[in-house]
Amino acid sequence: MTSNNGPICISVINLKGGVGKTTIAALLGRYAAVHLGLQVLAVDLDPQANLSQALMGERRYRRFLNDREPSIAEVFAGYQPPRADSSSAGTLNVAEVVQQSYFRWHSNLEVIPSRFDFSDNLISAVRPDPRCLARLIASEFQDKDLIIVDCAPTESIFTQAAYHASRYVLVPVRPEFFATIGFPLLNDSLETFRHNNRGHQIDVIGVVVNNSSYDGGNDGGPEKTRAMREIREEATENEWHIFRNQLGYSRGFPKMMRGDWNYLGNALDDYLDFATEFFIRLGI
Ligand SMILES: Nc1ncnc2c1ncn2[C@@H]1O[C@H](COP(=O)(O)OP(=O)(O)OP(=O)(O)O)[C@@H](O)[C@H]1O
Ligand SMILES: [Mg+2]
Numbered sequence: 001m002t003s004n005n006g007p008i009c010i011s012v013i014n015l016k017g018g019v020g021k022t023t024i025a026a027l028l029g030r031y032a033a034v035h036l037g038l039q040v041l042a043v044d045l046d047p048q049a050n051l052s053q054a055l056m057g058e059r060r061y062r063r064f065l066n067d068r069e070p071s072i073a074e075v076f077a078g079y080q081p082p083r084a085d086s087s088s089a090g091t092l093n094v095a096e097v098v099q100q101s102y103f104r105w106h107s108n109l110e111v112i113p114s115r116f117d118f119s120d121n122l123i124s125a126v127r128p129d130p131r132c133l134a135r136l137i138a139s140e141f142q143d144k145d146l147i148i149v150d151c152a153p154t155e156s157i158f159t160q161a162a163y164h165a166s167r168y169v170l171v172p173v174r175p176e177f178f179a180t181i182g183f184p185l186l187n188d189s190l191e192t193f194r195h196n197n198r199g200h201q202i203d204v205i206g207v208v209v210n211n212s213s214y215d216g217g218n219d220g221g222p223e224k225t226r227a228m229r230e231i232r233e234e235a236t237e238n239e240w241h242i243f244r245n246q247l248g249y250s251r252g253f254p255k256m257m258r259g260d261w262n263y264l265g266n267a268l269d270d271y272l273d274f275a276t277e278f279f280i281r282l283g284i
Contacts, residue, residue: 012024012149028148033101052099055102167202190204243277245276248266253267
């Protein structure tokens with residue numbers, strides 16, 4: 001599953017919230033940069049901006065807001081609004097939109113950050129172009145090895161933007177009641193996208209089971225067993241692969257997102273095992 005030229009672009013999508021999309025996007029981005037030495041660009045398409053905060057760190061992210069540095073909102077708007085040092089709208093400088101991750105010793109991990117006004121910003125625009133991100137990647141980021149896109153939990157024009165930019169979709173799922181409620185919706189939305197974009201190959205690289213809420217024990221009891229059966233059935237029906245390595249419940253995951261890499265418990269092993277499996281499947 002390797003690409004001969006240009007980056008591999010993957011979107012992390014599930015139309016259900018809180019399943020670990022952002023956690024997984026951040027960790028895979030970090031693994032690719034730190035462990036595999038790849039040139040990585042993370043793109044935050046969620047106005048919650050959790051990925052931006054995780055990769056830039058809280059202080060840097062605050063500075064980015066205060067200094068009115070450009071974000072993904074300006075990428076979609078297509079211009080740089082007036083700032084303290086400019087008296088009119090101007091051309092967007094792509095280099096300014098890209099922020100270095102706070103893993104400073106790994107300059108090969110960068111992020112295009114989001115901002116909480118991202119959606120409002122665009123709802124008021126005439127009609128945001130869903131091909132905007134794909135075009136930007138085509139013209140400015142062909143030197144990257146991996147581009148990982150974190151999506152919001154609702155279907156919108158930004159989900160379409162993520163599809164247009166992506167070769168693969170990764171689907172995190174939490175093994176709980178109604179775990180797969182969004183699967184048919186996602187499958188239909190991908191089918192419609194393929195139908196309308198015949199020249200575009202996009203595939204689900206797989207489903208990753210993430211125990212992002214405490215399930216009461218190691219095996220999770222009957223509720224989790226039921227959910228796992230449902231996940232297997234639905235994934236098989238859609239011909240989606242399920243990754244063998246799951247992420248267990250661990251407070252280590254929120255800690256890693258805050259940049260605290262001490263005492264991570266099982267989270268570190270789970271992360272490394274899943275990331276290894278993921279990149280082998282990707283052929284990197
Ligand atoms: N395996 C895990 N164990 C414990 N906590 C986890 C685990 N995975 C994620 N979390 C925590 O669960 C919460 C939701 O995770 P995350 O933000 O990654 O989900 P999301 O799918 O991106 O959510 P949203 O739909 O709101 O964007 C976060 O607080 C995160 O730190
Ligand atoms: Mg998220």
